[in-house]
Amino acid sequence: MNTKDRYNRQIILPEIGDSGQDKLSKAKVLVIGAGGLGASILPYLTAAGVGEIGIVDDDVIEISNLHRQVIYKSSAVGKYKADEAKLMLADLNPSIKVNAIAEKLFGNNAISIFEKYDIIVDATDNIAIKYLINDACIVTNKPMVYGSIFRFQGQVSVFNYQNGPTYRCLYPDENTQSVNCEDAGVIGITVGIIGMLQANEVIKMILEIGEVLSGKILVYNILNNEQQKYDFEKNTTVVINKKAFEEKYNVVENQVEEVLAKEILDKINNGEVLFLDVRNEDEVPKINFKNGVQIPLMNLRSEMKKLNPNQTIYVFCQSGIRSKIAVELLQKHQFKNVKSIAGGALALNKLLKRKV
Amino acid sequence: MIEIKYFGAVAEKTKCEFEKVFFSEISLKELLQDLEEKYQFESLSFSVAVNQKIVPKATDYTLQTSDIVALLPPFAGG
Numbered sequence: 471m472n473t474k475d476r477y478n479r480q481i482i483l484p485e486i487g488d489s490g491q492d493k494l495s496k497a498k499v500l501v502i503g504a505g506g507l508g509a510s511i512l513p514y515l516t517a518a519g520v521g522e523i524g525i526v527d528d529d530v531i532e533i534s535n536l537h538r539q540v541i542y543k544s545s546a547v548g549k550y551k552a553d554e555a556k557l558m559l560a561d562l563n564p565s566i567k568v569n570a571i572a573e574k575l576f577g578n579n580a581i582s583i584f585e586k587y588d589i590i591v592d593a594t595d596n597i598a599i600k601y602l603i604n605d606a607c608i609v610t611n612k613p614m615v616y617g618s619i620f621r622f623q624g625q626v627s628v629f630n631y632q633n634g635p636t637y638r639c640l641y642p643d644e645n646t647q648s649v650n651c652e653d654a655g656v657i658g659i660t661v662g663i664i665g666m667l668q669a670n671e672v673i674k675m676i677l678e679i680g681e682v683l684s685g686k687i688l689v690y691n692i693l694n695n696e697q698q699k700y701d702f703e704k705n706t707t708v709v710i711n712k713k714a715f716e717e718k719y720n721v722v723e724n725q726v727e728e729v730l731a732k733e734i735l736d737k738i739n740n741g742e743v744l745f746l747d748v749r750n751e752d753e754v755p756k757i758n759f760k761n762g763v764q765i766p767l768m769n770l771r772s773e774m775k776k777l778n779p780n781q782t783i784y785v786f787c788q789s790g791i792r793s794k795i796a797v798e799l800l801q802k803h804q805f806k807n808v809k810s811i812a813g814g815a816l817a818l819n820k821l822l823k824r825k826v
Numbered sequence: 827m828i829e830i831k832y833f834g835a836v837a838e839k840t841k842c843e844f845e846k847v848f849f850s851e852i853s854l855k856e857l858l859q860d861l862e863e864k865y866q867f868e869s870l871s872f873s874v875a876v877n878q879k880i881v882p883k884a885t886d887y888t889l890q891t892s893d894i895v896a897l898l899p900p901f902a903g904g
Contacts, residue, residue, distance in 0.1 A: 618901035
């Protein structure tokens with residue numbers, strides 16, 4: 471496929487040209503949230519040829535999303551947004567790379583995810599996560615393209631651009647509340663317009679053209695088409711560094727804890743804990759405990775909701791390798807007490823036989 | 827005369843998007859206290875701009891005739 475033809479109408483713009491297209495193809499952009507804003511931002515960045523796009527969203531598509539999250543088909547209800555968005559975008563432009571990250575963003579994963587991208591786009595729908603994104607952008611030194619809406623009004627800004635002001639300079643009071651779309655109501659056009667303005671800031675930053683909305687917040691009212699820009703300055707009294715970030719967001723090293731089969735024999739058939747078998751159903755020896763459940767590793771992400779994140783869970787596979795992967799996955803989804811059984815089903819079976 | 831603009835959830839409280847008020851010799855801090863009394867913003871947080879520039883809320887700046895004040899709460903929808 472001739473990419474030159476694909477991008478011809480933008481390459482002929484004097485502000486872009488071949489060199490601009492080259493910048494786009496080398497850019498890596500992370501979009502957090504594949505809801506209303508994300509559904510507007512993602513296809514435009516993809517179609518323009520942004521080289522690598524990451525999508526962070528751990529939600530599944532609901533029927534009440536479809537009126538505004540226009541990249542999803544009705545038949546995709548119940549599927550992960552990150553996965554569905556990836557499919558749609560890959561079809562739209564197969565020449566770029568799309569990474570679906572169907573995880574919840576929190577202190578433990580934000581830094582390592584952000585480090586892989588050049589620009590971070592906030593397309594989320596709650597205030598607490600905006601502070602997290604802001605702080606992780608400061609630690610990793612990435613610009614944050616902010617967008618948010620309230621009914622028929624929207625806000626757009628770019629924070630931490632070339633060491634410029636941040637979200638905390640605009641809104642220092644973290645203990646604040648504001649209603650999201652679910653509670654306040656929204657039409658698709660509002661998130662569409664605001665998302666498009668965010669995509670525009672991304673493209674301008676990559677191409678180094680125009681004026682970036684840094685140190686300014688744009689407020690748009692779609693009912694009367696009024697838009698205003700307000701200037702704000704950097705507040706140098708707020709200091710976020712790696713250490714402060716780790717303390718604030720309780721960052722702990724994710725380590726997979728292993729237990730020996732012989733240490734947990736007394737937990738068998740004890741209803742307080744759960745044994746999770748992540749092998750496929752045809753694998754032997756079969757291990758059936760009253761407090762056991764089988765979810766093959768490949769289905770774990772989609773069936774995780776069946777499990778209680780606060781329960782103690784001992785995970786096993788055949789030999790103890792897949793179970794470690796399962797433990798990591800569960801930890802990423804806020805499971806608090808999951809351990810992998812060393813040696814897996816083989817070790818368990820040996821001990822069980824001896825016991826009999 | 828001072829013009830005040832309200833956005834987002836703040837405008838829901840005031841039930842208007844702007845109003846003009848007559849004052850002489852009033853500081854921004856006093857104006858905000860008056861508005862708080864009148865509209866009971868309570869837990870609503872917002873930043874304040876004077877003539878398109880965000881300023882600290884507790885400033886003693888005396889508002890001038892034809893100044894435009896704006897109350898800008900953070901939005902959360904997406």
